[in-house]
Amino acid sequence: MESYLFYIVGTIAVLAAVYLIFERNPVFCALYLIQTMVCIAVLYILLEAQFIAAVQMIVYAGAIMVLFLFVIMLLNIKGDEESKRSFPFRKIPAILMGIGLLTVICIILKSKLLQGKQDVYTVAHIESLGNTQLIGNLLFTDYLLPFEITSILLFVAAIGAIMLAKRKL
């Protein structure tokens, strides 16, 4: 049952991602990206990670993509105008960066260093503790430093955004 669901949802996610790349109209691109995000949330649920699934929906599918759509609609970007204005040799750096990203992903998937603890957090263990409680405990004990660094990063980004906006006022 679960594996069937995985294949169905995974196929939809990949198809939406492909459409996202080949679609000309930016509004439809954003909608395909939302579709992919929602599919990923479903995959998290299949992995028994309900908390992450809910957060994925709220943050990515809910908040960030609404902002994307908002900006696209506010600027009223049309597909054809956008492609004329962009610089001519964009395909070559795009391909190079794509290959670079793919290698990084492959390295992460293969390396032992970046894999989490195995056999500790089984489904039974997670269910006995509760999904949210487990993540909360881990964030404030084992992964406190990365957590704090991320929050500082977000804070700096917020200050940067305010600086950029204020300069234009």
Next chain:
Amino acid sequence: MNKELFIFIIIASVKVLLVFGAVQFMVIAMIWLERKIMAHMQVRLGPMRVGPHGLLQPIADGIKLLFKEDIIPQKASKFLFILAPIMTVVPALVTFAVIPFGDTITIFGRSIDLVITDINVGFLYVFAVSSLGIYGIVMAGWASNNKYSLLGGIRSSAQMISYELTLGLSLIGVVMLTGSLSLVDVVNEQSTLWNIVMQPLGFFIYAASAIAEVNRCPFDLPEAETELVAGYHTEYSSMKFATFFMAEYANMISVSAIAVTFFLGGWQGPFLPPVVWFMIKLSACLFFFIWIRSTYPRLRYDQLMYFGWKFLLPLSLLNILITGLIMVIKG
């Protein structure tokens, strides 16, 4: 098929049908009640001709909308134009899946929880689903290929993003007191004392941002009829328009149900059966919506943004801080 699974499926489908049937009925009742209550508040009579006191007016309206010509503008993006009403109404209805509307009851020796499903991240689920409701309005605004619709869509996306934040933060205080994200636990925790007593500030913030989140007066800028014709649903007619209308009312009912669950003790109450208590509290919240609508004028757009970001957001953060402090002091 195995027998336990079969019984489970039957119970689940009956619950789903009951809840959605009740919500649909309430939507129809709300349309009539809103017109009547507002009319009486403004010293009018409201609909009087169809049935006693206009009681059959919603049915007459429904039949009228059903037989109206369904117009799709020529330059509209057809697929999104049709998808948009569906995208608004589905999230509004799906929220009810986690709201407990009664205590556990026993039928034929089988105990049944009066909630469609109790998930351990119910609180987050509500927000995940309601945050998707924006897309319907945004899609409608964009797909209509109409300037007024687009303005309405842009306004609503900005407004709903701003107020979703305070909506979520206002409930954090309750979650801190309960120590659980499950809505069933939140209700059980309130058996002695309702959360509105412990979290008056949280309730105020929730009420203000909930009205903004469902685009009701005085925050109904996305469809401000005096400036934007009808906002995002200007180009819609027939049943598609009716679907938007239904979504608005279903959204109202769902945010009221969340208010009842989080602040007003859910189905808890003396003497009367739990489901009746839940309905009484829900009706009180819905009446409050109508009351507000017939009392206050619409805000200006900059006032709306100012109120959301510079007043409600700091207030909700303060509420969380105070709640945390008191919890630490009390131990």
